[in-house]
Amino acid sequence: xxxxxxxxxxxxxxxxxxxxxxxxxxxxxxxxxxxxxxxxxxxxxxxxxxxxxxxxxxxxxxxxxxxxxxxxxxxxxxxxxxxxxxxxxxxxxxxxxxxxxxxxxxxxxxxxxxxxxxxxxxxxxxxxxxxxxxxxxxxxxxxxxxxxxxxxxxxxxxxxxxxxxxxxxxxxxxxxxxxxxxxxxxxxxxxxxxxxxxxxxxxxxxxxxxxx
Numbered sequence: 001x002x003x004x005x006x007x008x009x010x011x012x013x014x015x016x017x018x019x020x021x022x023x024x025x026x027x028x029x030x031x032x033x034x035x036x037x038x039x040x041x042x043x044x045x046x047x048x049x050x051x052x053x054x055x056x057x058x059x060x061x062x063x064x065x066x067x068x069x070x071x072x073x074x075x076x077x078x079x080x081x082x083x084x085x086x087x088x089x090x091x092x093x094x095x096x097x098x099x100x101x102x103x104x105x106x107x108x109x110x111x112x113x114x115x116x117x118x119x120x121x122x123x124x125x126x127x128x129x130x131x132x133x134x135x136x137x138x139x140x141x142x143x144x145x146x147x148x149x150x151x152x153x154x155x156x157x158x159x160x161x162x163x164x165x166x167x168x169x170x171x172x173x174x175x176x177x178x179x180x181x182x183x184x185x186x187x188x189x190x191x192x193x194x195x196x197x198x199x200x201x202x203x204x205x206x207x208x209x210x211x212x
Contacts, residue, residue, distance in 0.1 A: 002156045003125040005186065007101040008036040009202050010123075012193055013209040015057040019096040022052065025062035026086070026113075028079055029103050034064045038191035049091040056193045061090050079108045087116055097212070106139050114148055123151040123177075126165060128158055133165055140172055152177035154208070177211075180204045 004027065011023040025033040034042070037060065042053040044065060052059040063086075092098060100117075103109045113120060122143055126136045136153070143150055152175035155165045159182045169176040180201055189196040196202055 002127060003104060004032045004101050005036060005201070006125045006154060006156055006180070006205060007099050008033045009196060009205045010209055011058055011097070011099040012056060012197060013202070013206040014097050014099075014212070016197070016206075017209065020059075020094060021057070022059040022061070022092050022095045022098040023055075024086075024090070024098060024100045025060075025064065026083060026109060027101050027103050028063065028082070028109060031063045031101075033060075033101055034062050036190055036196070037193060044090075047091075049089045050086075051091050059092055059095065061086070080112050083109055083112050084116065105135055106142060110139070114143075114146060121149040121151050124153045125156050126153060127156055128160065128162065128165055130164060133168065137168065137172065140169075140174055144172070144174075150174055151212070154178055154180060156180045157182045178204055178208050 004025070008023065011021050015021045023033060023037075025031045027033075034040075037055050037058075039053075039055045039060060039062075042055050042060060042065075044050040044052055044061060050061070052061040054060070063082075100113065102113060124136060124140060126133050140150065140153075153165070153169045154177050158179045166176045166179070181204070183199050183201045186196070186199050186201055189199055197206075
């Protein structure tokens, strides 16, 4: 849930600044932003396309509308087709920011987003684990090769003073944005955006949002 929490909190922070913000949960492996927002009864409406419901000041779309509490066992072309259809039929209107929560790592969804979304930029969220960051480094190098803009790297759930992720990020020539400390109070704030925005995690992300 780490990256989804960052994506959701970032979207909420931008909306609280007065921006028009959309949040699009395209995590085919496990969509979870609806839990963070407490979006229990939200559903899109149809009018020559899908109009996202308004949730906590956000235009909000999610795969959860279609897969419910079940898994979405898609692979290969099915994943691409589902993503392309959702991108094509969703009517966002005039937005300042569209925050997309995509699956982790390098896969069909990420490659399709690179191919299909104009002016896309990536904000990469990683944990402090060196094993996790090995995968992140491959993703960063691929984005660099494809000349896709990278906003920077956020190190989430930080519990030590180690600077390994920061140093390796900077060695790749990519901006290290911030460390977000592990905050046990976040779990009790799931489903309560007001409570979430009062956590130390949210305060860090709000500060980050001011630079975007």
